Amino acid sequence: MIPTPSRALVRKLPQSYAVLYSQPGHRVSLDFANQQHHAYVEALRTAGLEVTMVEADNNRPDCVFIEDTAVVWNGSALITRMTSHREGEQPAVEAALEPTHAITRLEAPASLEGGDVLHVENVTYVGLTRRTNETGADALEKFLAPFGRQVVPVRVENCLHLKSAATYLGDGALVLAPSRLGFREFEVEETIETEPGEEYAANCLRIGNYLLIPTGFPKTESKLRRFAENKGVEIIPLDCSELRKGGGSLTCLSLIW
Numbered sequence: 692m693i694p695t696p697s698r699a700l701v702r703k704l705p706q707s708y709a710v711l712y713s714q715p716g717h718r719v720s721l722d723f724a725n726q727q728h729h730a731y732v733e734a735l736r737t738a739g740l741e742v743t744m745v746e747a748d749n750n751r752p753d754c755v756f757i758e759d760t761a762v763v764w765n766g767s768a769l770i771t772r773m774t775s776h777r778e779g780e781q782p783a784v785e786a787a788l789e790p791t792h793a794i795t796r797l798e799a800p801a802s803l804e805g806g807d808v809l810h811v812e813n814v815t816y817v818g819l820t821r822r823t824n825e826t827g828a829d830a831l832e833k834f835l836a837p838f839g840r841q842v843v844p845v846r847v848e849n850c851l852h853l854k855s856a857a858t859y860l861g862d863g864a865l866v867l868a869p870s871r872l873g874f875r876e877f878e879v880e881e882t883i884e885t886e887p888g889e890e891y892a893a894n895c896l897r898i899g900n901y902l903l904i905p906t907g908f909p910k911t912e913s914k915l916r917r918f919a920e921n922k923g924v925e926i927i928p929l930d931c932s933e934l935r936k937g938g939g940s941l942t943c944l945s946l947i948w
């Protein structure tokens with residue numbers, strides 16, 4: 692079972708984020724990104740979480756995507772080893788987790804990013820991607836073994852992380868982007884598929900009785916709303932446009948426990 696979370700760690704956006712991801716005709720507005728981030732934090736609070744904010748690091752443009760830096764479970768935290776341009780984001784996160792978590796650090800040659808870690812009831816699926824290798828998956832298995840969790844590796848080729856292709860909606864349901872993932876053997880009762888062109892909507896975040904979903908994907912949103920109505924879950928739609936420009940989505944913006 693996945694325990695209902697009560698706390699979240701998020702990280703502010705540095706100015707360098709907008710500089711890195713702005714291109715001609717594709718500008719990232721830092722103000723707008725901050726507004727979207729603020730709305731996200733408010734949604735976490737609405738869902739009942741106590742939110743702690745880590746300061747931004749202007750030398751680490753992607754630091755807002757805090758999910759990738761650690762895996763947290765039941766009072767323990769595994770600090771990850773990420774792709775080279777993300778390395779260095781971890782120490783500030785580790786310091787913020789340290790008061791409440793027993794810290795383990797992933798060791799070379801293992802690599803693992805939190806975006807590849809998908810908890811579904813008693814099973815944790817781990818994406819084998821350009822960011823997460825088999826040694827990283829083995830280390831995750833060892834980290835979660837004391838909690839009785841089974842770890843199942845999943846090969847992911849068409850997107851950045853496993854959770855760019857599938858996330859758990861709770862109540863036995865998964866949302867999945869078929870064009871991004873060949874693997875279908877998830878132990879779930881129901882799979883909701885994103886509609887063609889709406890693959891980004893495969894990244895949703897369930898917290899207690901709330902489901903955070905990205906706006907702009909109307910056909911998939913209808914399916915998610917049907918699911919939510921059936922389960923008595925409240926949908927919180929969030930505009931993620933500026934965070935998407937940096938390759939991020941809803942789950943990447945927090946560590947939750």
Ligand code: CIR
Pocket residue numbers: 753756758759777805806807851852855937938939940942943
């Ligand atoms: C990266 O390349 O690492 C960032 N630009 C995007 C990370 C997104 N993280 C996530 O989906 N968990």
